[in-house]
Amino acid sequence: MPQLNPNPWFFVMLMSWLTFSFIIQPKLLSFTHTNPPTNKTSTTDKTTPWTWPWT
Template identity: 75%
Template sequence: MPQLNPNPWLFIMLMSWFTFSLVIQPKLLTFVSMNPPSSKTPTTPSTTPWTWPWT
């Protein structure tokens, strides 16, 4: 069963992960986010109970 032979595929998978982790990911993390997180506390909206006509 050639699918169980990890010889070429393990190396390809490891090299692709190393490439992503060491080259691509730092470049992506340098971009400035267009929607930065804010330090405001979330406010809960005030809700009123719904009046059902059949109760």
């Protein structure tokens, strides 16, 4: 069965992963984010319970 023979496609897969890992990924990770995450203080809103007219 030729599907089980890794000789034709294994080298292509290996080269594509190495290309992604060593060339493309560092270029993508070097971009700066337009909106960097900031630490926000959590605000709690003061809520009042609803007064039901039939109780």
